[in-house]
Amino acid sequence: MNKLLYYPADLNSSTSHTLYVRYMVGPTCKQKVVLELDNLKLPYFLSVGGIITFYEKLAPGSIEILRSNLKKHGLSILDDDSSRMMDSIITLINKLVHDSEQLPSLNYEQVLSVIQDITNEGIIELFTEITGYTFQQFIVLHKIERAKALVLYDNFTDEQISELLLYKSEALMQAQFLKITGLNTSYFRSLKSMREMIAATA
Helix, strand or coil, X not given: XXXXXXXXXXXXCCCCEEEEEECCCCHHHHHHHHHHHHHCCCCXXXXXXXXXXXXXXXXXXXXXXXXXXXXXXXXXXXXXXXXXXXXXXXXXXXXXXXXXXXXXXXCHHHHHHXXXXXXXXXXXXXXXHHHCCCHHHHHHHHHHHHHHHHHHHXXXXXXHHHHHCCCCCHHHHHHHHHHHHCCCHHHHHHHHHHHHHHHHCC
């Protein structure tokens, strides 16, 4: 079982274990990782970046076997200290974008400074190697995911979404939404209406 997009905060931290794979930045690399995970019959979630979360206890030695197999493809698993660093970043982004009633007025440098004992240069480089995105691009992707949820589940207008997610204008939010999803917010509102119609007949 696997899933290609998730937010680590959705998983039970007491039972899950997260690994970060460096240089898994394209579909071919992702296919190789999926193949190795499936060959080892490991239960996992695989994110759009290089993030693997196992939601069951792994057999002894499984991670080392995976590490060795991925190395043959030019991919590497982060060590524990670097993994904890990445956990901190992902958790921070989740809290800021998905768990906040209103996004705090922080710029990217201020967000980075929240993570103590990590230099900006090092964290940005490592983050990009893992996810295939710059720090700013990754936050934008999460903001658009939040925007989709606000359209589909909370009946927010575009103006309300742009205010909540701290866009300078409604037009800027709409343009970014279209660029990331290839669709406009009206399409997702039509999906919402269709789902409500189906639910009404259940």
